[in-house]
Amino acid sequence: MSLDNKPFYAGGCQCGAVRFRVEGALGEASICHCRMCQKASGNFYLPLVSVRDARLTWTRGEPKKFQSSNHSTRGFCAACGTPLTFEAPDGVALAIGAFDDPSVAPPEIQWGTEAKLPFVDGIPALPGEDTMADIASAPYLADLVSYQHPDHDTEAWPPEEKR
């Protein structure tokens, strides 16, 4: 375990209706390839970090829960759909991508590798390009306005100037 024991971590969903705060050391960070995590994240695998030994507080709103098995539930924002939690009898894990700074929880282990999609290992070798490098062929990027909640806590929600 090499994660710093920072005073706290914060994060939340894309729209900002649900925000969390974690006080204390983060636990194991992982990615899970299992089919349930693929579905729950709408993605190839789900990065999670355990907060079972820390104090988790919902500072704005709370996740809606889906009981995905007899042993576990998964929390997500009911307003925007961002996956937020995996909750099992041995504790809660948070979706790493939902943290304001996801780099605080680099994965240390992969779970569910029997379900790993065959192309996942080849992704780092794919050609890549910065978003703004594509501006000529995607002119809408020039005046794009993000409605995503910023990567820090805010006083009021929803923001008044929205749309």
Ligand SMILES: [Zn+2]
């Ligand atoms: Zn949301």
Ligand SMILES: [Zn+2]
């Ligand atoms: Zn899984």
